[in-house]
Amino acid sequence: MERNMTQHYRALIGGEWQQGRRGSFAVDDPATAQVVAMVADVDVSQVDLAIEAADRAFDRWRRLSAQERCDLVLLWHNRLQENRQRLAELITLESGKPMAESLGEVEYGASYLKWYAQQGVRANGQTLPALPGGRRPMTVKQPVGVVGVITPWNFPLAMIARKVAPALAAGCAVVIKPAAETPLTALLMAELAQEAGIPDGVINLVPGSDAAVIGHRLCTHPKVRKLSFTGSTSVGRLLMAQSAERVQKLSLELGGNAPFLVFDDANLEGAVSGLMASKFRNSGQTCVCANRILVQRGIYDDVIARLKARMAALTLGPGALPGTDLGPLISDRALTRVEALVRDAVASGARLTMGGSRSPKGERFYLPTLLESVTEDNPIWTQEIFGPVVAVTQFDTEEEGVRLANSSEAGLASYLYSDNLPRAVRVAEALEYGMVGINEGIISSAVAPFGGIKSSGLGREGGQEGLEEYLETKYLCLGGIG
């Protein structure tokens, strides 16, 4: 990551650190709204150069043995671990999240590198039963090719790690467009990859302020074989439409609208702890944050009382300040969006019983907010809140709870709390979501397939499934064997 005294950062294309042909764009600290760095703003010709460099590097990278590639990914993992404090400080600087969460993100992101360094050597094909006529069928696994990677700002390190680690382990080369709000962590990751010995061109990084142009090129350039995207559903739809022409492969991890069901047979303290962990992670700005809280009527008052006490104890502040639980929202746009959501929710009948305004801590800080009586026809019901706002409703029967939980276009994460095992299994099976936390509010792990159904996307990240996303299965039919 080359920079000069005024903190100018460059793009990484084919192993060279380059200035942006569109100049540079500013990155700010969400806690202060002050500019902290200027970053190379690439144009479409530089995206093309990065794709060409990736294509050349792919040809060599895919020919290494799986073990050689995985050894290099493991060395990259080690460089991340050795630089965890530096990386965490950058994550906090550009995303605003508390240092404890940033350190957790480095650990979490690095775990994908370690997992895929171990898993990439198991990209096994199959020998299949013999066919009539002396034929022997078999399959081999081959890397997809050059992969475009577009990531969001809410996990500046982990979202890159969980796409790039399996891609590299599979034998692919990548062109990464990080979120314009958080390119600095990505640039340091790329520098550490170079130091680890990942060959030039295998990882290219093209920061830019014109996401539409870069995204379009990554969908339409003939040498890009796959696009992996995490972000909003609306941009995911656009990328899918743009990829249709070339039938380009896609992994899409899009918006969620997670229901969080608390049944009357749940351990209430456990349920509220799980809710706090899920809801307030990164100030509510994750796609798996609890979004619609559904509480069974008999325990409603008890749950709300415990929840209010826990919310009142949260400390808002700059992420770099020790003791901070909740940082700022990422941008002015995010703040005004959350304000409008709460305003519209109240106008549509929700009861505001806590918070509901900006915090005096700073420009982008929003108070932990509680909305009750949020009905299915309230506009907030269908929105991914992406802020520290808890929207709660009551239900009577298990059937009603499941129906309300499933009343969403999104199908990413869901949560249920119940100490009744048959009920927990029944409800988990009935939830139309790609992931279910059962008596657990934090479900993400490198070993598990993360992803959604319905409008929440395509494909899975993590686990063996995450490696398959970057592999083609080729069928070979050996004839004349007898």
Ligand SMILES: NC(=O)C1=CN([C@@H]2O[C@H](COP(=O)(O)OP(=O)(O)OC[C@H]3O[C@@H](n4cnc5c(N)ncnc54)[C@H](OP(=O)(O)O)[C@@H]3O)[C@@H](O)[C@H]2O)C=CC1
């Ligand atoms: N699933 C998830 O984890 C996430 C969901 N979201 C949801 O999206 C909402 C808005 O957040 P926002 O940051 O605007 O999310 P976006 O989907 O706009 O951004 C995510 C990534 O996509 C890029 N991007 C934006 N427009 C295009 C485009 N036309 N073509 C290609 N890439 C594009 C962004 O680049 P750039 O930064 O340069 O604009 C960024 O790298 C949030 O409130 C939340 O609901 C947001 C982030 C993550």
Ligand SMILES: O=C(O)CCCC(=O)O
């Ligand atoms: O919000 C997201 O983009 C998903 C990442 C969260 C996680 O991996 O737990």
